[in-house]
Amino acid sequence: MSTATDTRRKKAPAGERVADWADSRLGIYSLAKANMRKIFPDHWSFMLGEVCLYSFIIIILTGVYLTMFFNPSMGEIVYDGPYVPMQGIRMSEAYASTLDISFEVRGGLLIRQIHHWAALIFVGSMFVHMMRVFFTGAYRKPREMNWVFGFLLLVLGLFTGLTGYSLPDDLLSGTGVRFTQGAILSVPLVGTYLSMFLFGGEFPGHDFVGRFYSIHILLLPGIMLGLVVAHLIMVFLHKHTHWAGPGKTNTNVVGTPFLPVYMGKAGGFFFLVFGVIAAIAAVATINPVWAIGPYRPDQVSTGAQPDWYLGFAEGLIRVMPGWEIDAWGHTLVLGVFIPLVIFPLVLLAIAVYPFIESWATGDTRNHHLLDRPRNTPTRTGFGVAWITTYLTMLIAGGNDLWATHFHLSINGITWFSRIAFFVLPVVSFIVTKRICLGLQRRDKEKVLHGRESGIIKRLPHGEFIEVHEPLSQDQLHTLTAHDQYQPLELEPEVDENGVARKPTRSEKLRVKLSKGLYGEDNQIAKPTVEEYKEITSSHGHH
Amino acid sequence: MSSQDNSEENPPQQQDDADGGVLATRDNPFANPGLPPHEHRVQDIDERAAKRSERVVAGLFTLSMLSTIGFIASYVAFPVDKIVYVFPIGHVSALNLSLGLTLGLALFCIGAGAIHWARTLMTDVEVPEERHDIEATPEVREELLAGFQDGVRESDLGRRKLVRNTLIGAMAMVPLTGLVLLRDLGPMPGTMLRHTKWAKGKMLINENTHEPLRPEDIAVGSLTFAMPEGLSEEDHDFNNQIAKAALMIVRLQPENIKDKRELDWSHEGIVAFSKICTHVGCPISLYEQQTHHVLCPCHQSTFDLTDGGRVIFGPAGHALPQLRITVNDKGYLEAMGDFAEPVGPAYWERG
Numbered sequence: 010m011s012t013a014t015d016t017r018r019k020k021a022p023a024g025e026r027v028a029d030w031a032d033s034r035l036g037i038y039s040l041a042k043a044n045m046r047k048i049f050p051d052h053w054s055f056m057l058g059e060v061c062l063y064s065f066i067i068i069i070l071t072g073v074y075l076t077m078f079f080n081p082s083m084g085e086i087v088y089d090g091p092y093v094p095m096q097g098i099r100m101s102e103a104y105a106s107t108l109d110i111s112f113e114v115r116g117g118l119l120i121r122q123i124h125h126w127a128a129l130i131f132v133g134s135m136f137v138h139m140m141r142v143f144f145t146g147a148y149r150k151p152r153e154m155n156w157v158f159g160f161l162l163l164v165l166g167l168f169t170g171l172t173g174y175s176l177p178d179d180l181l182s183g184t185g186v187r188f189t190q191g192a193i194l195s196v197p198l199v200g201t202y203l204s205m206f207l208f209g210g211e212f213p214g215h216d217f218v219g220r221f222y223s224i225h226i227l228l229l230p231g232i233m234l235g236l237v238v239a240h241l242i243m244v245f246l247h248k249h250t251h252w253a254g255p256g257k258t259n260t261n262v263v264g265t266p267f268l269p270v271y272m273g274k275a276g277g278f279f280f281l282v283f284g285v286i287a288a289i290a291a292v293a294t295i296n297p298v299w300a301i302g303p304y305r306p307d308q309v310s311t312g313a314q315p316d317w318y319l320g321f322a323e324g325l326i327r328v329m330p331g332w333e334i335d336a337w338g339h340t341l342v343l344g345v346f347i348p349l350v351i352f353p354l355v356l357l358a359i360a361v362y363p364f365i366e367s368w369a370t371g372d373t374r375n376h377h378l379l380d381r382p383r384n385t386p387t388r389t390g391f392g393v394a395w396i397t398t399y400l401t402m403l404i405a406g407g408n409d410l411w412a413t414h415f416h417l418s419i420n421g422i423t424w425f426s427r428i429a430f431f432v433l434p435v436v437s438f439i440v441t442k443r444i445c446l447g448l449q450r451r452d453k454e455k456v457l458h459g460r461e462s463g464i465i466k467r468l469p470h471g472e473f474i475e476v477h478e479p480l481s482q483d484q485l486h487t488l489t490a491h492d493q494y495q496p497l498e499l500e501p502e503v504d505e506n507g508v509a510r511k512p513t514r515s516e517k518l519r520v521k522l523s524k525g526l527y528g529e530d531n532q533i534a535k536p537t538v539e540e541y542k543e544i545t546s547s548h549g550h551h
Numbered sequence: 552m553s554s555q556d557n558s559e560e561n562p563p564q565q566q567d568d569a570d571g572g573v574l575a576t577r578d579n580p581f582a583n584p585g586l587p588p589h590e591h592r593v594q595d596i597d598e599r600a601a602k603r604s605e606r607v608v609a610g611l612f613t614l615s616m617l618s619t620i621g622f623i624a625s626y627v628a629f630p631v632d633k634i635v636y637v638f639p640i641g642h643v644s645a646l647n648l649s650l651g652l653t654l655g656l657a658l659f660c661i662g663a664g665a666i667h668w669a670r671t672l673m674t675d676v677e678v679p680e681e682r683h684d685i686e687a688t689p690e691v692r693e694e695l696l697a698g699f700q701d702g703v704r705e706s707d708l709g710r711r712k713l714v715r716n717t718l719i720g721a722m723a724m725v726p727l728t729g730l731v732l733l734r735d736l737g738p739m740p741g742t743m744l745r746h747t748k749w750a751k752g753k754m755l756i757n758e759n760t761h762e763p764l765r766p767e768d769i770a771v772g773s774l775t776f777a778m779p780e781g782l783s784e785e786d787h788d789f790n791n792q793i794a795k796a797a798l799m800i801v802r803l804q805p806e807n808i809k810d811k812r813e814l815d816w817s818h819e820g821i822v823a824f825s826k827i828c829t830h831v832g833c834p835i836s837l838y839e840q841q842t843h844h845v846l847c848p849c850h851q852s853t854f855d856l857t858d859g860g861r862v863i864f865g866p867a868g869h870a871l872p873q874l875r876i877t878v879n880d881k882g883y884l885e886a887m888g889d890f891a892e893p894v895g896p897a898y899w900e901r902g
Contacts, residue, residue, distance in 0.1 A: 188832070213794065262680050277666040284659025289655075
């Protein structure tokens with residue numbers, strides 16, 4: 010009864026037959042039909058997320074290789090390998106196997122360096138990608154969950170990095186682990202217990218490398234892999250956002266199809282990223298543990314720094330005054346505990362902003378068109394203030410290096426950072442907002458009066474004027490496509506029936522927020538068609 | 552190229568007309584004018600240019616193949632310990648450099664070739680695709696909710712409260728098993744953090760020479776590190792012990808010691824302080840001879856060794872603990888007991 014299909018199957022090319030086989034068991038055709046020719050918009054900033062994804066894949070590939078040679082044990086041995094400066098020195102097997110990977114396994118050093126460089130680039134690109142999404146408002150409905158998933162990936166990335174660079178058990182990373190342990194001890198009530206349970210007793214013990222190892226190679230990356238897959242599925246589900254422009258609307262997506270164009274571009278970009286990281290790993294040494302030596306809790310080197318992404322936490326701990334409260338037989342170590350609390354709070358601040366914004370606007374529409382950062386001055390200002398906070402504490406985290414390299418007083422830099430932590434975010438918020446408003450005014454000017462052509466014309470009576478060229482409709486549309494919210498107003502305290510109602514505190518807060526975001530001083534009303542017509546008809550010749 | 556022919560038959564503007572918001576009217580100069588016409592690339596109209604692009608792409612892929620061969624050749628050719636001088640990087644491992652550069656080039660060329668291919672030879676006609684709401688239609692929603700209600704009703708969950716409540720109880724309690732299992736991750740702290748290896752009569756052993764220290768070994772302006780007698784690097788718990796017991800010794804002029812207790816606990820101006828920073832536990836290693844300040848290199852807490860180890864700058868919260876020392880009858884420095892207070896970072900039970 011199925012001879013007809015059988016003959017067709019036999020005639021079909023081999024690839025098709027394999028696909029048919031898979032489809033009849035997995036139903037891949039319906040899935041592929043929806044996605045194979047999916048349209049993706051083109052913009053340089055959309056590739057930042059790709060850098061994250063590709064460096065994540067590179068980290069997994071190289072990480073699996075490293076597990077073949079790394080020995081996550083704190084058992085002590087005396088080194089007798091080929092690296093002369095370490096011969097006869099006591100060290101953990103973790104450290105010794107890291108030396109083996111670097112000096113005895115052919116290509117081991119390269120893979121180790123690719124792994125570490127890719128990790129730095131992974132976290133760095135996550136930050137940049139997150140800020141791209143933030144500044145363009147790409148997190149708005151329906152993408153809030155993807156924002157949260159991305160944020161979780163960043164946080165998990167930080168801790169995967171921390172547990173990863175602690176594994177070689179070298180003097181630098183051991184110092185970092187000691188710092189982590191000291192910070193854990195500061196937690197009121199349970200800190201000592203947490204420390205004992207994490208380290209299997211007193212610091213350093215013989216357990217943390219093995220424990221960090223399973224956290225670093227299994228627990229955290231496993232969660233991250235799940236989140237990455239969900240993140241990508243949501244990108245496909247929502248379709249990518251795009252910039253306003255001719256032909257682009259909130260209900261369509263304009264670009265080129267996934268197969269073949271983005272298969273080529275994005276697939277090729279993976280190799281580009283991998284190639285560049287491999288070349289960096291070839292020429293630039295990273296984390297030369299052989300020069301640092303094995304960890305001993307009574308030794309330290311100067312200029313100890315965490316990997317850059319935790320420099321922010323390092324800065325917080327360095328600038329915090331050493332407050333300690335002793336009372337009723339207990340010690341509250343505020344000098345360490347406060348930075349420990351501020352660290353997640355700063356991260357959370359950017360994570361919850363989208364939800365605060367959506368509460369203030371009350372907007373339930375879907376948003377697929379990106380905002381230009383200038384058109385949302387308060388959001389942009391907040392984002393810049395957040396970055397400023399991060400960078401200020403990153404600088405504070407390297408206060409010793411600033412002092413030695415620029416011959417500055419370490420006390421001066423520390424005091425500068427203490428003040429800057431409070432002042433610079435406010436200043437950068439105000440300055441950014443001003444710049445945004447200025448740019449909005451310029452856009453308005455351009456729409457209403459045209460582009461400055463650079464041509465100076467002398468009128469018959471001697472006056473010089475600059476000729477303004479009117480914008481094309483493409484440009485006019487692009488500059489006026491954005492929505493502008495009107496700030497909320499408090500409902501009158503007495504309604505039309507004369508019944509008094511008091512606004513609740515949350516209503517008041519919401520109105521205040523809304524005014525802060527969209528009030529008179531916080532956005533420039535965009536030009537209206539009427540304004541445009543009036544100006545172009547009266548003195549359109551400019 | 553065929554997709555471009557397609558697009559000329561179906562100008563994108565027409566597809567946009569389906570969308571009410573885009574209707575470009577003459578009345579509204581700001582209205583969305585629809586997709587601009589496709590601008591041809593040189594490869595679209597000149598087959599020779601397209602051929603050139605093809606050669607570039609193929610050339611890049613070929614270069615990648617050569618690079619992979621170079622990678623294998625380097626792996627075989629260079630010994631793992633060969634160091635070469637390469638300007639301007641310096642002395643580097645020949646194997647690492649050659650493997651990395653050939654791998655980098657092999658990968659980069661695949662990427663560059665694929666991207667050049669996509670940019671010059673594949674279509675660059677931008678086409679719109681409609682977005683569809685993700686949320687279900689009201690009918691689907693109704694149907695689903697009705698099904699859910701049916702399911703809940705059939706489960707009898709609402710009616711048989713006893714089943715529900717015991718289920719909640721069971722589910723709430725079962726994770727406790729996992730929590731209990733975590734108990735053996737580590738011991739209870741007890742008073743572990745209060746005690747170190749130091750005890751009455753233990754000599755101060757020089758960490759470098761492993762010899763007991765005499766007062767005359769401690770020169771003015773020097774910083775000496777010591778550990779307690781009986782502690783050996785071979786000990787299983789050496790790291791745990793040295794993390795608390797590490798000691799630093801300096802010699803001061805007794806008249807320069809401002810703190811009375813510090814003077815009492817010193818011997819001929821020799822003072823012994825814990826080397827472990829009271830901030831988060833880094834070993835303090837930087838000593839300023841003129842001022843007798845010590846600085847922790849991790850977070851720059853600064854302590855004054857002439858004034859009871861008082862914190863004079865930085866994030867540390869309390870003074871460095873001092874070890875009371877004296878000289879035994881053989882003329883060696885020895886401890887008169889353990890530290891009077893816990894060393895290292897502060898914690899809740901420290902008090």
